Amino acid sequence: MLKLFNTLTGRQEVFEPIEPNKVGMYVCGVTVYDYCHIGHARSALVFDVFRRYLESCGYAVTFVKNFTDVDDKIIKRAQEQGVSCDAVTTKYIRAYHEDMGKLGIRVATEEPKATEHIADIIQLTERLVAKGLAYVVDGDVYFEVAKYPEYGRLSKRRLEDLQAGARVDVDERKRHPMDFALWKSSKPGEPAWQSPWGPGRPGWHIECSAMSIRHLGETFDIHGGGMDLIFPHHENEIAQSCGSTGKDFARYWVHNGFVQVNQEKMSKSLGNFFTIREIFEKSEWSEEVTGEILRYFLLSTHYHGPLDFSDQALKEAKNALNGFYDLFGRLAEPSGETESDQILSQAIDRCRVTFKAALDDDLNTPVAIAALQGLRSDVNKLTEKGLSSEGRKKVRQEFHVLGNVLGLFQSDKWQFGGPFVAPIGQARETDVALSVGVKQSGLSDSEIEDLLRERNEARGKKHFKRADEIRHSLAAHGIIIEDKPDGTSRWKR
């Protein structure tokens, strides 16, 4: 039974979908005027895991994530670069998919764009004007917050408090400083659509109301996004949507915490952000490995709390992951021993139970990961005592299935650290795996394997001095050799 922390009520609540076995979930995506940073990645990843977990619980999930593709910042960026807004948004939508794809974040069921929903936006705005909740001034349309008594419910703010703190220039034409634009008349050269109030473009908040209602209906289950969207964005969405439809809007509001750097929020204005592609470019690990490191790192803290980004944190994630992949490597090796086979399923069951309980508890991914660590520890002991090939395969499959919810352990090419080296003279069966887990620079795989062959020949002749020379020279390149009892070796970086 899944429990969620609902920002609307400030409490953890049992999740009950409107329709049994179905979930409609809307998450605010990004404004596409620049590359995404690791904070965007966290938000995207958290809701990707929400979606995966709901699916693994048997729900049919309709997951909608929008792109804001009309906005002041986009217009500004297009003017700076002397290109069309369309060129800007196309470029960064593609970049979004590239970056998030590297993190294993799945494409949503629907990924609507604001510009594809202008008719819906106009219709929604018209209804608000007709109901007297919005007013028109010189081609602009504003939502009148004073007409909506529930305003402030989500963010737990009162209009009076907001007024006291407001330090923005107040548009004299607005009836209340907190009134916000549903529709903006356009200046020459800006993107514009025809509307009952003249040519213009949508305000920021209305698009999400329009798109969520269009794709999920007037009332739906879950609405998510970063904590910084609670006010004013989500507050305004609620006001517009409920004001217009007279019905409840989203029932559960879920917000993820920030990625920080040195205890401070990562943000563009502070200049302390790292883009996703920058991290991949700087990584000494392959793309696949880097993606999994980031995923592990981002899920190692509960989604609601802050998360401090640092090189050390990534290094720790890599080390933790090494433990799993070292085990997977051993699980791929054949074994005729069966001592532990009978108690294997107990260990697996134990892990399943704690894993599910953790995610049921408001998607507690750190505890879920701890459950997987527990299984790793158990299986290490079992393999030591003797686990058959079948048992090894079974438990690797279990890691695959459970890991899938978090997007971890999905590579069938198990060599996270490096490829397995076949005994001398035997065919190299593992060539398919060579691209995995390899640092982006350094010795090539064939160079390493040649040296390893030479070393194993030396070892066979008890020429340990030469063998150690090779070990040390490979170590200088960051290559670690593991000798197995049968005289063969494997290596990793």
Added chain:
RNA sequence: GGCGCCGUACCCAAGUGGUAAGGGAGCAGUCUGCAAAACUGCGAUGCAGCGGUUCGAACCCGCUCGGCGCCUCCA
């Protein structure tokens, strides 16, 4: 000024009334030609500090100190 969050071992991080999960790093040992991996053992009598409530508190209440977020575009 208003609203809210956080402070748990060297680092990361769960736990929100019943006596401190898990990971990383470190140290010692077993194994190993060496090494790595794995295994075994060690590590907070205490959860920012001080009071209070309770049979019992990291968890509840109050105060203090320190850090942060939102109120303005922001994942």
